[in-house]
Amino acid sequence: MVRTKTGSSGGRESAYHKLARELRDAILRQDYADGARLPTEAELADQHQVSRQTVRRAFQDLVAEGMVYRVPGRGTFAAHRDEQYLRQFGSVDDLMGLSLDTTMEVISPIQRKVDLEAAGRLHMTSDRVHRLAFVRLHDDVPFCLTTVFLPSAVGKLLEEVPEVAQSGTRSTLTIISLLDRLLPQPIAEAEQSITVGTASPEIAEHLHCKPHQPLLRIDRVYLSTHGDPVELAISYFLPEHYSYRVRLRRNVP
Amino acid sequence: MVRTKTGSSGGRESAYHKLARELRDAILRQDYADGARLPTEAELADQHQVSRQTVRRAFQDLVAEGMVYRVPGRGTFAAHRDEQYLRQFGSVDDLMGLSLDTTMEVISPIQRKVDLEAAGRLHMTSDRVHRLAFVRLHDDVPFCLTTVFLPSAVGKLLEEVPEVAQSGTRSTLTIISLLDRLLPQPIAEAEQSITVGTASPEIAEHLHCKPHQPLLRIDRVYLSTHGDPVELAISYFLPEHYSYRVRLRRNVP
DNA sequence: CGTTATTTGTGCGTATGTATT
DNA sequence: AAATACATACGCACAAATAAC
Numbered sequence: 369m370v371r372t373k374t375g376s377s378g379g380r381e382s383a384y385h386k387l388a389r390e391l392r393d394a395i396l397r398q399d400y401a402d403g404a405r406l407p408t409e410a411e412l413a414d415q416h417q418v419s420r421q422t423v424r425r426a427f428q429d430l431v432a433e434g435m436v437y438r439v440p441g442r443g444t445f446a447a448h449r450d451e452q453y454l455r456q457f458g459s460v461d462d463l464m465g466l467s468l469d470t471t472m473e474v475i476s477p478i479q480r481k482v483d484l485e486a487a488g489r490l491h492m493t494s495d496r497v498h499r500l501a502f503v504r505l506h507d508d509v510p511f512c513l514t515t516v517f518l519p520s521a522v523g524k525l526l527e528e529v530p531e532v533a534q535s536g537t538r539s540t541l542t543i544i545s546l547l548d549r550l551l552p553q554p555i556a557e558a559e560q561s562i563t564v565g566t567a568s569p570e571i572a573e574h575l576h577c578k579p580h581q582p583l584l585r586i587d588r589v590y591l592s593t594h595g596d597p598v599e600l601a602i603s604y605f606l607p608e609h610y611s612y613r614v615r616l617r618r619n620v621p
Numbered sequence: 622m623v624r625t626k627t628g629s630s631g632g633r634e635s636a637y638h639k640l641a642r643e644l645r646d647a648i649l650r651q652d653y654a655d656g657a658r659l660p661t662e663a664e665l666a667d668q669h670q671v672s673r674q675t676v677r678r679a680f681q682d683l684v685a686e687g688m689v690y691r692v693p694g695r696g697t698f699a700a701h702r703d704e705q706y707l708r709q710f711g712s713v714d715d716l717m718g719l720s721l722d723t724t725m726e727v728i729s730p731i732q733r734k735v736d737l738e739a740a741g742r743l744h745m746t747s748d749r750v751h752r753l754a755f756v757r758l759h760d761d762v763p764f765c766l767t768t769v770f771l772p773s774a775v776g777k778l779l780e781e782v783p784e785v786a787q788s789g790t791r792s793t794l795t796i797i798s799l800l801d802r803l804l805p806q807p808i809a810e811a812e813q814s815i816t817v818g819t820a821s822p823e824i825a826e827h828l829h830c831k832p833h834q835p836l837l838r839i840d841r842v843y844l845s846t847h848g849d850p851v852e853l854a855i856s857y858f859l860p861e862h863y864s865y866r867v868r869l870r871r872n873v874p
Numbered sequence: 875c876g877t878t879a880t881t882t883g884t885g886c887g888t889a890t891g892t893a894t895t
Numbered sequence: 896a897a898a899t900a901c902a903t904a905c906g907c908a909c910a911a912a913t914a915a916c
Binding site for chain 1: 681682685690692695810811812813814815816817819835836837841860863864865866867868869
């Protein structure tokens with residue numbers, strides 16, 4: 369997906385971005401089920417009082433996301449995906465519910481750091497980020513170690529939060545719920561990648577496991593409604609205590 | 622005087638496709654190491670004798686693929702290798718959903734087995750299941766080993782399918798697409814769990830990795846529209862080249 | 875069968891705005 | 896303040912695929 373940076377100032381939404389969002393919402397609402405054709409470029413341009421090029425720009429994003437497919441001479445169709453059998457319907461809100469019966473314990477309070485890789489993954493110009501690390505516990509047993517990287521502007525906001533400012537502090541917060549309250553733009557989506565990692569000595573100590581023990585590694589980049597990355601979270605889970613479960617549902621009418 | 626390209630009907634490559642491909646190849650060759658800036662739009666337009674708009678169109682695709690990111694006023698940069706690496710090979714989800722350009726090679730043909738655990742996870746009263754194992758290859762390189770367990774009634778249907786009846790057979794089938802054709806009730810959903818496993822000697826041999834190497838383990842139980850389990854698939858993925866990537870979106874009102 | 879209308883695809887021009895240096 | 900570089904938006908012309916006639 370093309371994620372354009374319109375500036376973190378929270379300025380106005382571009383025309384094609386707005387149109388793409390409206391069409392995406394309509395598709396997710398199943399407004400174009402049963403392989404129904406979407407309006408043509410000319411119709412949408414007329415309805416929304418924009419040029420055909422702007423409509424095309426919106427569709428480019430939707431095609432890149434896999435939301436629609438287009439056939440020259442025929443039209444544009446919602447990707448009901450006969451071919452893709454199952455589709456994950458996890459949501460960002462599911463992740464927010466992670467704190468239900470778990471506790472967060474800060475092991476490295478929020479502070480400014482220089483981290484080129486994290487800054488790059490947050491698409492920042494500077495190499496300075498804010499970093500914070502904590503373990504998550506269930507019944508007082510640690511099962512996950514998370515390191516969070518934040519753009520400086522975002523990190524400054526969190527410096528004022530006492531729960532993340534001191535080592536050893538326990539709370540039932542989640543970072544994204546904090547950000548959701550503090551940021552002018554809410555968190556709209558996340559890119560998640562799941563792979564395998566191994567425990568460094570430091571990780572092993574906090575998770576009470578052996579060094580080099582295989583761990584489930586989940587990286588998430590959270591994006592604001594403008595598509596700006598606002599948080600990078602790298603989590604290592606003990607596979608004995610945690611597996612990533614999701615229900616996949618078929619997406620065909 | 623729009624000097625338009627083609628004129629010939631064949632699968633002529635468009636200018637922006639060609640430019641995107643060349644830039645992509647250069648990035649994959651590490652011509653632009655982490656953090657290095659790519660040529661500006663104006664420079665590329667001049668070098669390739671195309672308009673700036675065409676250059677922009679090429680970049681839109683590269684941004685959508687995650688190959689590059691762009692910062693207004695600064696320039697265009699190759700995505701960090703960690704992100705790029707994954708894009709390069711695709712995600713598990715892409716590969717599992719539709720069998721894009723992957724091949725299945727049977728390593729253990731379908732046969733009746735007694736397996737209490739599998740039978741239990743399929744909610745069966747009997748302890749007899751059908752079992753089938755295969756590796757999946759991409760460009761002739763194995764990246765995943767899957768063992769499939771089926772209820773006897775379902776397994777009987779697959780015994781008639783030559784592609785799964787003999788060891789060594791290669792095909793581009795997927796089991797769920799087979800079941801979809803053969804079963805009276807289509808597959809409606811699946812429960813998936815992702816965790817970490819290690820390579821047994823047998824797995825290591827088939828995946829060309831070392832024994833005890835950590836692997837991404839993905840279990841799926843497929844359910845018919847009636848909610849009956851019809852397939853249990855246990856897959857081990859090589860984590861070096863594949864990660865499970867998901868994009869999560871916040872639910873819209 | 876070809877013709878025509880519709881619809882998307884490609885390519886380029888211009889103008890203006892915004893972010894960075 | 897000026898120059899650079901990307902972002903948005905609109906316009907036009909023509910190509911190519913599809914469907915209807």
